Amino acid sequence: MADVTTKIRTGILGASGYTGAELLRLLLRHPAVEIGALTAERQAGKPMGEVFPHLGRLGLPDLVKIEDVSWDKLDLVFCALPHGTTQEIVAGLPRNLRVVDLSADFRLTEPEEYKTWYGHEHRAQDLQKEVAYGLTELNRQGVRKARVVANPGCYPTSALLPLMPLLLDNLIEPGGIIIDAKSGVSGAGRDAKQANLFTEVSEGFNAYGVGHHRHMPEIEQELRLAAGRPVTVSFTPHLVPMNRGMLATIYVKMADGVTADDLRAALTARYEGEAFVGVTPAGVVPATRHVRGSNHCLIGVVPDRTPRGAILVSVIDNLVKGASGQAVQNMNVMLGLGETTGIDGVAMFP
Incomplete structure (x- = not known):
C-alpha cells in the first residue's frame, strides 16, 4: 500500500x-x-x-x-x-x-x-x-x-453492478433486459440550458434520449463481455426533479429453474466484503435517499408476476458512485x- x-x-x-x-x-x-x-x-x-x-x-x-x-x-x-x-x-x-x-x-x-x-x-x-x-x-x-x-457513466454503473454478476453466472437470459432508469437534474451538468430551468423541471417527470441514448453502447459492451455473446438492452433514461440520485428498475428473465432468491444470493455472494455495494434483504427495495451523498450502490431483487421474471432495483448517487x-x-x-x-x-x- x-x-x-x-x-x-x-x-x-x-x-x-x-x-x-x-x-x-x-x-x-x-x-x-x-x-x-x-x-x-x-x-x-x-x-x-x-x-x-x-x-x-x-x-x-x-x-x-x-x-x-x-x-x-x-x-x-x-x-x-x-x-x-x-x-x-x-x-x-x-x-x-x-x-x-x-x-x-x-x-x-x-x-x-x-x-x-x-x-x-x-x-x-x-x-x-x-x-x-x-x-x-x-x-x-x-x-x-x-x-x-x-x-463509467452513471446510468451504466447503476445497471452493470446488478446485471454483470448474474450474466457471468448464467442466472438470467441475455435477451429481453429492460432498464428503466431515473436521474436527478445534476446529471445534465451545470451549463445553463432551458430544459434544466426550475420551471421546466419542477413538478414534472420526463423521458429523454428515448431509443437512442449514448449510454446504450457502453452498457451493451460490458454486458457482452459478461455474457460472452452480443446483448441488446432496452434502456430509457428519465429526468426526475431532484438534485442528485439515480434509480434503475431492471426487468430480467431468469434461466430455467432459477428463482429471485437465487439471484439475491448470487449478488450477495459476489459483493460480500465489498465496501460500496450491498444487497438488500428480501422484501426491502432500496431508495435513492439510502445512498445520497455516498459512494454506495444498493441492489434489491423482487420476483415478478411474469413467468421466470424478476425485477432488480439499483440505487446510487449519480454524482458520487x-x-x-x-x-x-x-x-x-x-x-x-x-x-x-x-x-x-x-x-x-x-
Missing part, C-alpha cells in the same frame, strides 16, 4: 462543473491528496470560492486554463471535461501522469462504435488500447495496472491506497 505521508499531487481538469466540485469535496478530506491544479476555460482566473461558494476559504489554487497547467508538478489528473474534448488532451499529457477520465471519451473500446454514437472520429485510438474500464468492483485488476482509467466517488475509488486502486480512503462516508439523511 502506498505511503499516505507522501502527498499525491492531483489536478482536476474541468473543476467548474458539478463532478469537478464533487471531486474537490471528496478529495479535500483525502489524507494522501494535495490539490495542485484546477482548470476551467470560461472561469479561468477566478478563485474556486467565487464559482462554488461552499469551496471558498480552503486555500485552493485559482482556476486556470488547461494550457497554463504545470504538468511536472502533478502525479495524477482527473478529467471532468465535456464529452468530445478529452481524447486529444489526455493523449497530449506526459506519459508519467496517471489519468482518471470522467467523460465518455474512452469508455467505448471500438473506435467505429464511438464514431457511430458520438458523431466524430476517435482522436486517440492508440491510447484507447491502454485504457481500463473503471467499474472498480468488477475490473479491479485492470484498474490497478492502467495509466488511464475510463470512469456514478461519477466523482467512483473516480476517487479508482485513483485509490491505481495508486495502491486503501480503496475506501476519502470516500467512506455514510449517506446523508434526511
